[in-house]
Amino acid sequence: MQQTLLSVEKLGKSYKNKQIVKDISFSVKRGMVTAILGPNGAGKSTTIRSMMGIMQPDEGSVKYQDYPKHGVPHEKVGYLPEERGLYKNVKIMDVILYFADLKDYPKKKAKSRALDYLKKFGLEGKDKVSVEELSKGMAQKAQFIASIIHEPELLILDEPFSGLDPVSQDVFKQEIRQLADNGTAILISSHQMNLIEEIADDLLLIHKGKTVIKGSMEEVKEQYSNYKCTIIGENEASLFTSLPSVQNVERDGSKTVLYLDKDVHIPTWISHIPKESSIQEMTIDRISLHEIFVGIATEKNLMKSGGGVNHA
Structure with a gap:
């Protein structure tokens, strides 16, 4: 039984009297990949921002192991936001080392890890290149490295595959799976079902801010596929x-x-x-996760009772 690192209970958030997230509950365990899936506007990013303390939820709790406060201890968490943003006129290595320093991670160790990751992600020799000289995909790789440079216990990735070519997507998938196998607890928000189906252990599918499917990949496939x-x-x-x-x-x-x-x-x-x-x-x-996803997003029942797509 894997150890639960993060527990989210009955999370709720509204904007201007419109409920964006309602009664969302899930957990993230060490060594496992948990995916929050759903169409654009489903409430995925709002859920993550509420967890991270970027916005204050109206309801519910976020508990990180023995951390005494609501939310997550930032020094133990790596975060790749949906809105990418690195200092454009700063060298890649300096940006990565800056993020490591924010997490109180040793500079020498961070530099060695950064060089290894730059090589792994096809950015070898780019350490002295400024971010503005990189392609969108290369910049995303650099930001991914910055999010994991301090060896976080929990890694939160909001739409990590967006804008990546198929080769880079494969590199990200392999690295995410390797990090989980080495004990990192990983939470991914995505609408790209085909990629998530290959790496996720647990799934939370939300639509219009509510949970519609929750369980392990094995359970979901057995019930819906x-x-x-x-x-x-x-x-x-x-x-x-x-x-x-x-x-x-x-x-x-x-x-x-x-x-x-x-x-x-x-x-x-x-x-x-x-x-x-x-x-x-x-x-x-x-039937693939993508088809289940489309069936719920369009509120179209692909299957009848006894294994159909049912709203929770």
């Missing part, structure tokens, strides 16, 4: 609606998606596909 069959070919949706175990059929041009019952036996089910079907390609897999 029914099978779906995707067929490429010129077919009418009505050709498949009466098939056994088909809950819903969606057609988009030559692509038809059939959402299936949770307990469907795939080998048997395939034999029921009409022989007159036009099938250029066919895949059968699980």
Whole structure:
């Protein structure tokens, strides 16, 4: 059982009489990646800012292990905000060392770690380059390094993959997973389901400021990830609606998606596909986090009862 480092209980925040976050509760454990997921405007960043003390929540509590105050002890936390911001006319190494000094981290050790990370992130030899000379992706890597330079117990990342190319996204994913494996408690806010699905251990999906799904990745997949069959070919949706175990059929041009019952036996089910079907390609897999996300964000029920997307 992993040790709980951070506990958030019944967090609530309103602006001008509009509730932005309501009754949000979750925990972050050592050595695990917890993801807060949801569409833009769901309340993800408000939740994180309330935790960090950047804004004062109206309700609820944030408890960091034995820390006697509400919120988190900043010297033990690394934070990558959604709004990136480094001193543009300052050299990268100086910026990183400045952040290390703010956390009372030894300068010599910070410099050695910084050089190692610059090399790992493809920024070797850029330590004396000013931030304004970097591309957006490179600057984001530098800010990520600054957030972890002091070996934080808890790392909070708000939309860390935004603006990164696929290669850089892979580098970030690998590093985040490695940090967790080494004992860091990690909290990620994101709307990029495909990336989170690969690295998260626990999930909190919020919509309109409220929790709609919460649990481990394994539990969420078991509960929500029914099978779906995707067929490429010129077919009418009505050709498949009466098939056994088909809950819903969606057609988009030559692509038809059939959402299936949770307990469907795939080998048997395939034999029921009409022989007159036009099938250029066919895949059968699980519904992804992205599809669950879209179903809730658009308030569209992808599945019926017994494993459907249900609002908590």
